[in-house]
Amino acid sequence: MQSDTALELTAVSKTYGTVKALDQVSLAIQSSQFVGLLGQNGAGKTTLFQLLTGLFNGDSGQIWVCGHDIRHHPIAALSSIGVVFQQPTLDLDLTVQGNLKFHCLLHGLSRSEAEQRISSELERFEMQAVRYLPVRSLSGGNQRKVELIRSLLHRPRLLLMDEATVGLDPESRKALVNHVIALCKERDLAVLWSTHIVEEIQQADRVVVLDRGKVLADSSPGELLAKEPLCGSSLSDAFLHLINLNKTVGVVHERAC
Numbered sequence: 109m110q111s112d113t114a115l116e117l118t119a120v121s122k123t124y125g126t127v128k129a130l131d132q133v134s135l136a137i138q139s140s141q142f143v144g145l146l147g148q149n150g151a152g153k154t155t156l157f158q159l160l161t162g163l164f165n166g167d168s169g170q171i172w173v174c175g176h177d178i179r180h181h182p183i184a185a186l187s188s189i190g191v192v193f194q195q196p197t198l199d200l201d202l203t204v205q206g207n208l209k210f211h212c213l214l215h216g217l218s219r220s221e222a223e224q225r226i227s228s229e230l231e232r233f234e235m236q237a238v239r240y241l242p243v244r245s246l247s248g249g250n251q252r253k254v255e256l257i258r259s260l261l262h263r264p265r266l267l268l269m270d271e272a273t274v275g276l277d278p279e280s281r282k283a284l285v286n287h288v289i290a291l292c293k294e295r296d297l298a299v300l301w302s303t304h305i306v307e308e309i310q311q312a313d314r315v316v317v318l319d320r321g322k323v324l325a326d327s328s329p330g331e332l333l334a335k336e337p338l339c340g341s342s343l344s345d346a347f348l349h350l351i352n353l354n355k356t357v358g359v360v361h362e363r364a365c
């Protein structure tokens with residue numbers, strides 16, 4: 109494994125009954141790479157994030173975060189990860205400060221370190237004005253920004269964004285994507301950005317297309333669109349083409365069996 113590899117998965121599989129939610133998934137993300145994980149409903153994105161955040165173990169395969177095997181060294185692995193989940197997880201009745209401070213203390217930061225990091229992150233996101241307001245009073249876009257700020261306070265090397273723009277208007281969505289891309293390059297952060305909205309990952313260094321648990325493509329948007337028969341199509345069309353091709357392969361495979 110390269111020393112700047114933030115995440116590596118080898119042949120990870122997870123099955124629910126007869127459903128293969130993840131089927132031999134392998135991928136690696138280096139520091140400062142923004143990788144888009146694109147998949148339709150049911151593709152396996154959430155399952156993948158559940159495995160990456162240690163909620164469940166896979167049936168087979170291995171996951172390393174910054175060189176730590178998540179199954180055998182979960183604390184070291186998880187302390188290197190920042191996560192923004194699809195569902196909001198802030199305490200709406202606490203202030204922004206209260207939510208952020210709680211996270212810092214959970215990660216073992218001293219009170220003075222916590223204050224200093226909260227101040228500098230709020231400044232970075234131009235959010236100082238809302239520091240002592242209850243989260244409930246913030247707009248949806250600002251609540252998401254607070255979740256992002258919280259995910260960065262313990263200085264992770266890998267940021268996991270699990271459909272983090274759900275419920276945001278197009279402008280707020282774009283702003284959040286741009287914030288994360290800037291952070292990725294500024295802080296050598298590796299980012300896995302899961303979505304089914306193609307526009308969000310137009311600027312990604314790499315796009316991983318997941319469908320019915322399988323990785324169908326893993327390349328830069330440019331490389332993906334240079335391949336026959338995707339040549340000349342938009343990223344959105346290329347995505348749909350790959351998904352439809354996989355459906356056809358599935359039908360042929362089922363008939364052959």
Ligand SMILES: Nc1ncnc2c1ncn2[C@@H]1O[C@H](COP(=O)(O)OP(=O)(O)OP(=O)(O)O)[C@@H](O)[C@H]1O
Pocket residue numbers: 124127128129147148149150151152153154155156304
């Ligand atoms: N706890 C579970 N029990 C049974 N089946 C599950 C469970 N979790 C996920 N699945 C199945 O695994 C497959 C992958 O689901 P997953 O939620 O990971 O997809 P997703 O890409 O996150 O979809 P979405 O975009 O709709 O959130 C689906 O067929 C789903 O029905």
